[in-house]
Amino acid sequence: MLKLLQELFRAGDATVKYPFAPAPSNPNFRGKPEYNPKRCIACAACTIACPANALTMTTEPAAGKRTWMLDYGQCIFCARCEEVCPTGAIVLSKDVELAVRNRADLMVTADFTLRNCGSCKTPFAPDKEVGYVIALLIRSGLPADQAERRRELFETCPDCRRHAEVMRRVENARLMEVRP
Amino acid sequence: MSEVATAKPGQAYVDAVRQSFGAAVQEESWQADNQVTLTVDLNSLPDIVEALYYHHDGWLSTIAANDERKLNGHYALYYILSMEGATKSYVVIRGLVPANRPEFPSVTPRVPATVWGEREARDMFGLQPVGLPDERRLVLPDDWPDDLYPLRKDTMDYRTRPPIAADTETYKFISTAGGGSAEVPLGPLHITSDEPGHFRLFVEGEEIVDADYRLFYIHRGMEKLAETRMGYNEVPFLVDRICGICGFTHSVAYVSSVETALKIQIPERVHFIRTILLEVERLHSHLLNIGLACHFVGFDTGFMQFFRVREKAMTMAELLTGARKTYAMNLVGGVRRDILKAERIRTLELIRELRKEVTALLDILVSTPNMLARTKNVGRLEPQVARDYSPVGPVIRASGHARDTRVDHPYCAYKGAPVRTHTREGCDVFSRVIIRGEEFHDSLAIIEYCLDQMPEGPILVEGFTYTPHRFALGYTEAPRGEDVHWTMLSDNQKLYRWRCRAPTYANWPPLRYMLRGNTVADAPLIVGSIDPCYSCTDRVTLVDVRKRTSKTLPYNEIERYCRDRTGSPLK
Numbered sequence: 001m002l003k004l005l006q007e008l009f010r011a012g013d014a015t016v017k018y019p020f021a022p023a024p025s026n027p028n029f030r031g032k033p034e035y036n037p038k039r040c041i042a043c044a045a046c047t048i049a050c051p052a053n054a055l056t057m058t059t060e061p062a063a064g065k066r067t068w069m070l071d072y073g074q075c076i077f078c079a080r081c082e083e084v085c086p087t088g089a090i091v092l093s094k095d096v097e098l099a100v101r102n103r104a105d106l107m108v109t110a111d112f113t114l115r116n117c118g119s120c121k122t123p124f125a126p127d128k129e130v131g132y133v134i135a136l137l138i139r140s141g142l143p144a145d146q147a148e149r150r151r152e153l154f155e156t157c158p159d160c161r162r163h164a165e166v167m168r169r170v171e172n173a174r175l176m177e178v179r180p
Numbered sequence: 181m182s183e184v185a186t187a188k189p190g191q192a193y194v195d196a197v198r199q200s201f202g203a204a205v206q207e208e209s210w211q212a213d214n215q216v217t218l219t220v221d222l223n224s225l226p227d228i229v230e231a232l233y234y235h236h237d238g239w240l241s242t243i244a245a246n247d248e249r250k251l252n253g254h255y256a257l258y259y260i261l262s263m264e265g266a267t268k269s270y271v272v273i274r275g276l277v278p279a280n281r282p283e284f285p286s287v288t289p290r291v292p293a294t295v296w297g298e299r300e301a302r303d304m305f306g307l308q309p310v311g312l313p314d315e316r317r318l319v320l321p322d323d324w325p326d327d328l329y330p331l332r333k334d335t336m337d338y339r340t341r342p343p344i345a346a347d348t349e350t351y352k353f354i355s356t357a358g359g360g361s362a363e364v365p366l367g368p369l370h371i372t373s374d375e376p377g378h379f380r381l382f383v384e385g386e387e388i389v390d391a392d393y394r395l396f397y398i399h400r401g402m403e404k405l406a407e408t409r410m411g412y413n414e415v416p417f418l419v420d421r422i423c424g425i426c427g428f429t430h431s432v433a434y435v436s437s438v439e440t441a442l443k444i445q446i447p448e449r450v451h452f453i454r455t456i457l458l459e460v461e462r463l464h465s466h467l468l469n470i471g472l473a474c475h476f477v478g479f480d481t482g483f484m485q486f487f488r489v490r491e492k493a494m495t496m497a498e499l500l501t502g503a504r505k506t507y508a509m510n511l512v513g514g515v516r517r518d519i520l521k522a523e524r525i526r527t528l529e530l531i532r533e534l535r536k537e538v539t540a541l542l543d544i545l546v547s548t549p550n551m552l553a554r555t556k557n558v559g560r561l562e563p564q565v566a567r568d569y570s571p572v573g574p575v576i577r578a579s580g581h582a583r584d585t586r587v588d589h590p591y592c593a594y595k596g597a598p599v600r601t602h603t604r605e606g607c608d609v610f611s612r613v614i615i616r617g618e619e620f621h622d623s624l625a626i627i628e629y630c631l632d633q634m635p636e637g638p639i640l641v642e643g644f645t646y647t648p649h650r651f652a653l654g655y656t657e658a659p660r661g662e663d664v665h666w667t668m669l670s671d672n673q674k675l676y677r678w679r680c681r682a683p684t685y686a687n688w689p690p691l692r693y694m695l696r697g698n699t700v701a702d703a704p705l706i707v708g709s710i711d712p713c714y715s716c717t718d719r720v721t722l723v724d725v726r727k728r729t730s731k732t733l734p735y736n737e738i739e740r741y742c743r744d745r746t747g748s749p750l751k
Contacts, residue, residue: 004481004544011537014488026495028523030502051414078417078508083516 025094030077032095035070035108039089042066042112042126046081046090055081061123064114072098072106087132117157119164124157190216190269193236197271201228207274211652212440214589217258217272222284225275229259230290232273237265239583240570241655242686243297244666244679245305247333249279251649255307257284258679259294260653260666268588270653277307286312293570296689304331314354319396322350330404338401338408353380353392361389364700379707383700386748391695391703395688406678412438412646412669413512415678419665420506422682425465428457429658430665430680431510436591437654437667438512444644448593450514452634455593456527457500457509458656459623459630463534464493465659466616466623469711473613474545476705477554478743482545489537496530499523514640524631531624542617555610559694559706562607569690572683573661574619575710577603578611585657592656593633598625609709646673658683660711684712700749704742 016024047055047068054074059066070090081090100106114123115130133154137147153161194216198205204224209217220228232238244258254276261271277284286309287294298309299318306329317324325345329335336342355361364381377397382390402422406415419434420427432454439446471486494504500523501507509515519527545551561571566579576583584601586594602618604611651668661683670676687710694706737749 003540003547007485007540007544008481011485011488014491026498026502028499028502028517030508051410051417076417076421076506076508077503079502079516080417 023096027094029094029096030079030092032072032093032098033070033075033077033079033081033090034093034095035110036089036091037068037110039087040068040110040112041087041089041128041132042068042110043086043129043132045084045086049080049084051078051080052076059114061114064116064123066112066114066126068110068112070108072108073103115155117160118152118155119160120157122157130154188213188216188269189267190214190263190271192267193232193238193263193265193269193271194218196236197228197232200231204228211650214269215272215440215653216269217274219274219276222275222277225257225259225273226285226287226290229261229273229287229294232261232263232271233291233293236263238263238271240291240293240297240686241270241653241662241664242666242679242681243294243301244677245301245307245331246668246677246679247305247331248276250333252276253279255279255282255305257301257307258666259287259297260664262585262588262655262662264583264588270589270655272653282306283308283310285310288312288314292568293686293689296685303329305329306332316351316354319399321397322346322348330401331407338404351394353394355380355382355390355392379703381695381700381703386699386701388695388698388700388703391692393688393691403678403680407670407675410675411673412675415675416510416512417508419680420508420510422680423658424505425468426461426658426660426663426683427505428461428507428509429656429663430682431507432458432592433654433656433663433665434667434678434680435510435512435654436656437652437665438669440654441650441652441667441669442512442644442647444513444641446514447637447639447641448635449518449637450639451593452630453515453519453639454510455597456519456627456630456634457497457507458592459626460493460497460500462623462659463620464490464497465711466620467493467538469659469708470542470545470613470616470620472708472711473555473609473705474551476708476739476742477551478745479545479548479550480743482541482548485541486538489534489541492530492534492537496527499526499530511640513642513644514638516640518639519631519634527631528628531627535621535624538617538620545617546614552610554702554705555608555613555709556606557608557610558698558702559609559709560607560697561690561694565690565693566607569686571661571687571690571710573658573687573711574612574615575661575687575690577601577615579607580605583662585655585662589655593630594626596633597629598622609705612709649676651677660684661686684710687712700738701742701745704739 044057047057052074054071056069057066077092079092082092112126112128115125115127116122117124134147134151138144194208197218201224204221205218206221207219211217233240238261241260241262244260246256248254248256257275257277259273263269263271275284284307286298288298289311295314296318298312299314301307302309303317303320323344323346325342328342361382361384364383377393377395379391379393381388402418406418410418416431416435419431422430467486467490471483471490474482474486498504500519501509501517509517561575561579563580566576566581580603582601582603586599587601599622602615604615646669648669648671654665656663663683664681666679668676691710695703698706741749
């Protein structure tokens with residue numbers, strides 16, 4: 001009994017003052033994911049990686065719009081999104097206070113414009129993703145004017161590009177045959 | 181360790197089976213050096229399982245049923261045995277059940293340990309165990325349709341909610357007690373709590389003569405979910421959530437089953453990091469259970485003190501993984517976060533503090549007179565009952581059987597680590613508490629050893645090949661005992677079948693024997709001593725055998741009676 005009392009006095013107060021003082025935090029903690037739509041290119045890598053389906057994306061070709069959605073109510077704070085994001089648009093913070101009065105407030109959404117294919121005029125990729133590819137080429141050493149010259153290519157949808165490539169090869173083959 | 185240095189330690193058992201039942205063995209396949217699957221003739225299966233279990237020191241890990249009609253036109257049953265004789269190995273006995281006649285001879289009359297596995301195979305796959313003594317449903321509720329077997333590949337989507345088939349509860353609680361006993365239902369069934377179970381104690385006056393219980397009220401359908409909705413590398417995050425305490429050990433068992441199936445070479449550093457975290461989990465799990473034992477015997481100051489120091493183990497988990505629970509550390513092929521110098525130093529500090537404080541608290545606990553009086557010779561699990569039912573963890577070790585997966589089948593970095601199997605002969609609640617205390621100190625030593633010996637190197641391998649339909653076993657020693665995952669890959673980056681057996685699943689069936697002969701006031705203490713995922717085992721029915729009366733009590737009432745032992749609810 002005496003030993004127990006000694007231990008109790010030695011240990012003292014074990015509780016923290018939270019919420020009246022900030023909760024003790026750990027630099028390694030994985031908290032609420034913070035999203036920066038300015039950096040996001042709507043590539044959908046995070047929506048594929050998310051094991052809990054907290055991150056989803058819907059595409060409305062008619063409206064030329066893609067919507068990125070994060071539901072904090074479904075998030076499991078695993079940081080797979082942070083791992084796969086090519087632009088650092090989503091980063092886990094230390095924030096643990098997610099309580100809201102309204103379920104809808106747990107939802108974060110961002111709309112992105114789709115780029116229409118230069119050839120067939122149907123939307124095929126987010127505008128920002130096309131811009132990102134060109135910026136990436138410049139970043140990796142290609143002179144800006146050369147990268148800019150390829151813009152037309154990148155603004156063509158894969159179907160039209162495939163079609164154009166086939167036509168080019170057919171034309172080449174025809175020219176070869178014509179030659180003796 | 182006196183392990184025989186043969187390349188395949190399971191070979192001896194395969195030879196023994198071939199010698200006695202040569203004609204019955206149809207196929208032999210090796211998943212790893214210590215994992216072999218023997219496909220045998222279905223009618224000889226009970227003989228072979230019995231021979232391995234009782235004549236070759238086999239223990240039942242679990243039974244995995246599988247709908248392999250798409251692969252070979254049959255259902256399959258895998259009886260997974262952990263062989264712990266002269267050589268240690270896993271031996272899996274596989275029987276093929278014809279699709280047009282889904283019946284198989286039950287092993288339960290010979291090996292009682294198989295009872296839950298066979299009941300579950302019937303519920304989930306509609307495979308009838310012929311000769312099974314207990315024909316009640318195990319997993320499915322009473323209002324589930326009769327002919328809908330959830331895990332068959334062609335029955336239902338994981339989102340299907342079938343219409344309710346019955347309005348009445350048809351489950352019969354079974355008692356071996358004579359007509360004179362009374363029934364005590366334990367606690368109200370709380371559908372809002374996360375882990376309800378329904379206990380029925382058959383009592384004569386204050387003494388429990390028999391007990392029965394029903395669980396699976398909150399079956400989450402995780403196996404179905406993982407097989408249909410998730411990719412194989414997303415499953416680790418689901419597996420983390422099987423248990424609110426020992427999720428990491430499940431995720432190690434799962435990823436190692438896939439890694440073994442795909443024959444991925446894991447970097448050494450990964451093994452050490454996983455071992456450290458497995459032991460961190462054991463630290464906080466054991467402290468939680470010791471704290472609860474204090475609570476149940478009315479020593480609430482001890483309960484609070486153990487929970488105070490437990491916080492240091494939680495801090496350690498947060499420091500090393502980024503979360504107190506659900507670490508999200510494992511991927512197939514490695515881990516996602518390294519342990520760096522600053523973290524290592526802080527962890528060692530925390531270990532020193534924990535060692536000092538827990539040693540002092542355990543001394544106080546053992547010298548508390550009430551603790552000894554309440555736990556010695558209470559909730560006895562006789563060694564022979566333990567042998568028959570294959571329980572795991574501190575429960576079996578307290579009944580004199582030396583079983584610890586970390587020692588018997590060393591995985592991760594346990595080979596060479598300072599891990600010992602602690603056994604006691606007391607067979608009672610006290611022995612289980614003491615073993616947890618001893619293992620706590622081992623865990624501290626293992627973490628120190630791993631932090632010291634951890635080699636440099638990568639922490640994740642990528643670029644392995646996903647090979648369809650391979651299968652293997654993954655196993656760990658969770659704080660509560662052996663944890664087994666059996667995984668078969670599909671051909672679509674998903675799993676074909678994933679069978680997970682948490683340690684408490686193996687510890688429930690022998691619980692009724694532990695309750696017999698004790699007083700009603702000790703029931704919560706005994707149930708708590710198997711450290712079940714129990715937080716809300718909320719309902720007790722007390723049945724008085726002599727007066728033939730029955731009375732339902734709220735859980736907090738029986739728990740209060742367990743602590744105070746005054747004002748019996750039976751009067």
